[in-house]
Amino acid sequence: MSWYEEWFWSDAYTRVYDHRDDAEAEQLVDLIEHEIAPASGAHILDIGCGRGRHARALVRRGWQVTGLDLSEDAVAAARSRVADDDLDVRASFRVGDMRTPVCDGCADGVVNLFTSFGYFDADAENERALAAMATALRPGGWFLQDFLNAPQVAESLGASVYETEDGRTIHQDRWIEDGRVNKKITVRQNGHTETFQESVRLYTRSDLTAMYERVGLEVVALFGDYDGGNYVPDESPRLLLHAVRPT
Template identity: 40%
Template sequence: MPWYEESFGEDYLLVYKHRSRERADREIEAVVHWLGLKPGAALLDLCCGTGRHSIPLYHHGFSVTGVDLSPVLLQVAKTESAGLDLPFYRGDMRELPFEADSFDGVVNLFTSFGYFEEDEENERVLQEMTRVVKPKGRFVIDYLNHAAVERGLVPESERMEDGARIREKRWIEEGFVKKEIEVTDDRGTRRYREQVKLYTREQMEGLMAQAGLVVESVKGDFDSSRYVKAESPRMIFTGSVKG
């Protein structure tokens, strides 16, 4: 089973419990500014997870649709958004379950890109963004800064969360940052792995150009700072679909 089909389950909610909705609200303030779309615009939250960003986008007045591969995370999103006109769908980001030109914009947040071994598969994700977003529609892709990852990687860590011991090992291998996660509680020990391909800015811009995405700016974080390879914690691309 591919790692991304195994890892995003109940234990994922525990491991990433520290990712708060308050933080997501602050991030969305910046995303809304970068998108420059009017209230009512149709927006796709690609790899929406638990809806941590979908819900504040909805409250900013957008017509939001979320899509994710994980049934567990989607169920949380549906529960958290109960009573809102905010649909969530299950789908693979390489083959989205939407018609062409369905949205005015797309957001892809919290490093939900670079999951696949081959460049061609990762580029298919970008091609799908281009396909489902209208010409000249907007995009925001929030990706890690490979230089910051290489500089600040913590090889091992351990903590307690809700009575469970969480051990994480991290390393870089063959162009990927990889993580092994071990969760131990009264139900026993479960192990998961994660990996993200380490693209440079130039490589990302090349992939996006091939897919029909026009990069207008690259931010270094959600404070809108300019991306600086040696310093920035993130690499956030904003721009539009080729018209």
Template identity: 35%
Template sequence: MLENQKPITQNQSPNQTNWFASWFDTPYYHILYKDRDYTEAQLFMDNITQYLNLPEEAKILDLACGKGRHAIYLNSLGYEVTGADLSENSIKEASQFANEKLHFKVHDMRETCDEKYDAIFNLFTSFGYFENDADNLTTLKAIHNSLTETGFACIDFMNVDYVLENLVPEETKTVDGIDFHLKRYLKDGHIFKEIAFEADGQNFHFTEKVQALRLEDFEQMMEEAGIYLLDIFGDYKLRKFYKNQSERLIMIFK
């Protein structure tokens, strides 16, 4: 499934806002995705921090952090963590968990950060939703430029071939009494998910879309950005990546 994409409502003018900045700011987004596996997320954070052998005092950026579940857990491991997201609502909610070593801020991932980090994590397919393809390269460069000299970055993306092979074209998912009618399809190099539902006396329709980026697409962009791709994994246990079998495309670079 698509995960952390941020689409525009059907009746909203495309010029009014970036299309990925509306659905994610609604409470219904969090209702639909409330059953995400936190245990799996924590296992991934345990594995990736051990693999990277991060020092205890490492500064970590959780880029496109949403409501901060990864950032909060990373902070519980002792790291100094900043969670950054374009969604003001998500940052407002995450900020209630802030402390001396856990900070949250509104930030556009296309922009280089003011400070440098020992590790930058872009997790749960929080990439590839820009209207302009060039923004993907801009984002990679911004991540690269926000790392310390010895820092590492990690992008956790869906494995497009696996997703397409297992795509469920239509289904209805009921959460908290709301029937979410979902349609999924591939079109113009993007994977779409249409979400229609009725709630609070209103009918809603949102469309998520994310570019169907494969490993070779990332490799080409990284080469152009002067980025060194160190390792590739296929799941949160950091097992080998297989093009047609792996659920995830996890890339470590510097």
């Protein structure tokens, strides 16, 4: 089993990233609304949608959303949450591999958020995933990818992080090797220990823009945070790329 299948399927994942919440999702969707301004009722694909926190925020703004994720548990959770919020009329979710196009030209916009990219060992497979996202866009459609800012990660990555709360201890060993940022995550609670891996290809801005060009996407703007701040290579916490599929 690949690391991302084991890790994203686990309850431990939600505990480690519980600070990535609905408020943060709304902040990122504010950026989409203000900077991209999709038309009312636009169809947006959320690739690597996880449990649907961004999808729910998108639907609340009046857009139609289709979410795709490899995790059956995550998709089930996303479906349940939009139903609980009475948002399921405008949202649907499916299980699938991001390397396979959802459709050909059916989407007004595609989002790929919270570093849901760079998981595969081979660059060709990561590019295949990006090509599938581009294929799903109609001509003139837009794309937003939220990724790590490689220079800032390389500068600031600490070797170890410890967190203790409510009897739960999370220990993360973190390092960069062979162009990937890696984590070994150990969760201890109630005398039980679980260990997981995380490994993401540390693509730079130039790596990604070259890849975009090869799959037929044109970058039109860069942002360095969820507030729409300018991208500063050594300082910005994130790298957000806004691109379009030319007509």
